Amino acid sequence: MKRQLLLFFSILLFCSINVIAQTVYVTRTGSKYHNDGCRYLSQSKIAIDLTDAISKGYGPCSVCKPPTQPTKTSKASQQTEKNETSTNQQKSETTSTQCAAITQAGIRCTRKAEPGSIYCWQHQGYGGSTPTSTQKPTTTTKNTGTSSGTSTSGRTIYTGPRGGKYYINSSGNKTYIKR
Numbered sequence: 001m002k003r004q005l006l007l008f009f010s011i012l013l014f015c016s017i018n019v020i021a022q023t024v025y026v027t028r029t030g031s032k033y034h035n036d037g038c039r040y041l042s043q044s045k046i047a048i049d050l051t052d053a054i055s056k057g058y059g060p061c062s063v064c065k066p067p068t069q070p071t072k073t074s075k076a077s078q079q080t081e082k083n084e085t086s087t088n089q090q091k092s093e094t095t096s097t098q099c100a101a102i103t104q105a106g107i108r109c110t111r112k113a114e115p116g117s118i119y120c121w122q123h124q125g126y127g128g129s130t131p132t133s134t135q136k137p138t139t140t141t142k143n144t145g146t147s148s149g150t151s152t153s154g155r156t157i158y159t160g161p162r163g164g165k166y167y168i169n170s171s172g173n174k175t176y177i178k179r
Helices: 002-016 050-055 075-094
Strands: 023-026 032-034 046-049 146-150 156-159 165-168 174-176
Touching: 023 050, 032 050, 046 050
Parallel strands: none
Antiparallel strands: 023 032, 023 046, 146 156, 156 165, 165 174
């Protein structure tokens, strides 16, 4: 009886072992595949099965050293891995992405966006649209000089800390008066 039970469980265990799909990650422009925490995945991260990555010609990363062959596992551990994968997918949906704002230099901002937003901490005040290189956040000009009267055109003339005379133009910038 014990031999029959042992034989039955051995056959059951042997039948439940199969090859599972392992998830690795590739970048948009790279030729290597990576493990989940690899530093090369900071800009781009696309999930792909290990067998697909190998068949498409991707090679393993030399930094994170991902697996080079699919491993065999039992159905019980396969179910555990599926649960972990769904948890990781939920986490990846809540992680931040690159800020969508365009800097004054005309390039895309390289900071990470705040959770639930497409903008980083610096570009949150742009009101939901992507700022262009011509848009600037509004700032107030601080006058460090003292008022020394008005000109004939009605502008207030200020005296700077080193004695220079200036007025504030329509753009909010200082315009110095020639002596």
